[in-house]
Amino acid sequence: MTTIELRETRHLAVGDTLVSVSGSSYEVTKLVRVGRGIRVHYLADDGAAGRFTAAPEAMSRVLARGRGGRAQHVA
Secondary structure (H helix, E strand, O other): OOOEEEEEHHHOEOOOEEEOOOOOEEEEEEEEEEOOEEEEEEEEOOOOEEEEEEOOOOEEEEEOOOOOOOOOEOO
């Protein structure tokens, strides 16, 4: 069983995997502060690159990782 956790955008890290409600997954490749928000760059399952900007307190669905698997945070 896959464990999915909710995480604020400010706590995302490069290498995290975002999961949509439809089951698609997106690997976070870069995080950049933009004004009061955070721009999240990602790669989709099919290799297509994309990005979105979210408020630091916005929630995302993220695949849970084992201990020690966290990369550096933005903010």
